Amino acid sequence: MILDEADNVGLALEELKKGDIIRSEISNIVIREPIEFGHKFAIKKIKKREKIIKHGEIIGEATHDILVGEHVHVHNVRSLRATVKNKGNVH
Amino acid sequence: MKEDLSGYWNEDGRAGVRAHVVALPLSSFCNEAVERICDSIAGVIPLTHAFGRNEFGLNKQRLDSSLLKTPLNPNVHSVLVVGYEPKSTNEYLESFRRLSKKRIESVVLSEAGTLETIRQGARKVLELAVSCSERKREPINFGDLTFGLKCGGSDTTSGIASNPAVGQATDYIIDKGGTAIFSETTEIIGAEHILAKRAANKAVAKKIYAVAKSNEELAMSHGVDLVGTNPVPDNIKGGITTIEEKSLGAILKSGSAKVSDVLDYEQSPPARGLYFMDSPSAAQAVLTALVAAGCQVLLFSTGTGNPVGTSVSPVVKITANPMTVAKMSEHIDVDISAMLNGRMKLTEASRNIISATISIINGRVTKAEALKHREFAPLPAGL
Numbered sequence: 001m002i003l004d005e006a007d008n009v010g011l012a013l014e015e016l017k018k019g020d021i022i023r024s025e026i027s028n029i030v031i032r033e034p035i036e037f038g039h040k041f042a043i044k045k046i047k048k049r050e051k052i053i054k055h056g057e058i059i060g061e062a063t064h065d066i067l068v069g070e071h072v073h074v075h076n077v078r079s080l081r082a083t084v085k086n087k088g089n090v091h
Numbered sequence: 092m093k094e095d096l097s098g099y100w101n102e103d104g105r106a107g108v109r110a111h112v113v114a115l116p117l118s119s120f121c122n123e124a125v126e127r128i129c130d131s132i133a134g135v136i137p138l139t140h141a142f143g144r145n146e147f148g149l150n151k152q153r154l155d156s157s158l159l160k161t162p163l164n165p166n167v168h169s170v171l172v173v174g175y176e177p178k179s180t181n182e183y184l185e186s187f188r189r190l191s192k193k194r195i196e197s198v199v200l201s202e203a204g205t206l207e208t209i210r211q212g213a214r215k216v217l218e219l220a221v222s223c224s225e226r227k228r229e230p231i232n233f234g235d236l237t238f239g240l241k242c243g244g245s246d247t248t249s250g251i252a253s254n255p256a257v258g259q260a261t262d263y264i265i266d267k268g269g270t271a272i273f274s275e276t277t278e279i280i281g282a283e284h285i286l287a288k289r290a291a292n293k294a295v296a297k298k299i300y301a302v303a304k305s306n307e308e309l310a311m312s313h314g315v316d317l318v319g320t321n322p323v324p325d326n327i328k329g330g331i332t333t334i335e336e337k338s339l340g341a342i343l344k345s346g347s348a349k350v351s352d353v354l355d356y357e358q359s360p361p362a363r364g365l366y367f368m369d370s371p372s373a374a375q376a377v378l379t380a381l382v383a384a385g386c387q388v389l390l391f392s393t394g395t396g397n398p399v400g401t402s403v404s405p406v407v408k409i410t411a412n413p414m415t416v417a418k419m420s421e422h423i424d425v426d427i428s429a430m431l432n433g434r435m436k437l438t439e440a441s442r443n444i445i446s447a448t449i450s451i452i453n454g455r456v457t458k459a460e461a462l463k464h465r466e467f468a469p470l471p472a473g474l
Contacts, residue, residue: 003251011247011330013431037414038247038330038394052332055250059281059336072332079333081280081307 246329250340281335
């Protein structure tokens, strides 16, 4: 499921396995690792420090490069708000 | 949809959807006496808590506010106060009587000891319970009600299904002349710009940015990284990565109405419409604050499930997560999980929420009421 056309992540509405193919209007996405129900995966290539977009809004930034079909979660995304490490980013 | 609503008219012209007798300890020393009194007399609700001695500053303000305003909720018919010593008990009674004509009785524990307090308290509350049982339901309208909106145990399904459905139900309530309050300041961080666009005027938009900023600064002043505190581990397990993501889903429960104003902690809305209340975010603390602000009914959307209830107001628990329906059915009042595979549309889901809410207003017990989940949590200042 993709919530907004600006999004670079999709949502798994069922558990996805490595090798599953998600067909969308633009391209087919090959899932690279197991994605739990309700979790996010990259639908575009995301570079380190690039913003993660869901609901058409910024939900954080990538801490590593993320490939299409990879799990997107706390291991490769950080919040831009109220995180002690990121004091400089708070407006 | 059948829309006849009924409730109990109080002398002050406000309507309750329940008529409860409550027993309130002013200090945690009095909890035992209050619990024994409530064991003895049917239908009396204990408002026990862990505080009431030596608090100061903002903690004392918040505690005093919760202790005074919870029994003022229109769902409360009458009150027994169990104080520890005469001075603070009398001050409480004076403040209460300045604000309400409700029946209030009191016992002071330091004057008599726990056993005698139980005997005197039980006798007094027995009379209140008999008088309360004579109350009759009469017609009321949405305009007589304030709804509290809360999401808890959030996961991905909250942001894409249950919060949007509650949001549409909120729009319906506001259209019908009702009032609604949403809250949890931490959970607007990252979504302030969207709420600010819905503010009734520039001053309200400014207040929205200001409360979010001060909440964020409070977190950072404690050296706290919000990840792990909010979102909590069950949010993260459910697929929520950051506070921004959680907030963008959370604000959807407030629907699309204009935000009339930002209320202080436990402040009652001055007029009808939709309000935001500045408050902490833990479920039991927010619900306590919403009840103290006068909410007679609470709509609670959950992803991973949450058992919480309140002392005096019914909590309508709504989920769109099929696994939660399977695991936690005794905590769910409205199952809208068919939204996820497209078998239930948003409008149908919100109609189901409204229809269940109307039944609950009219007396159907919620799962939390049936399970006696009566969390009452006046909390020290925090996130």
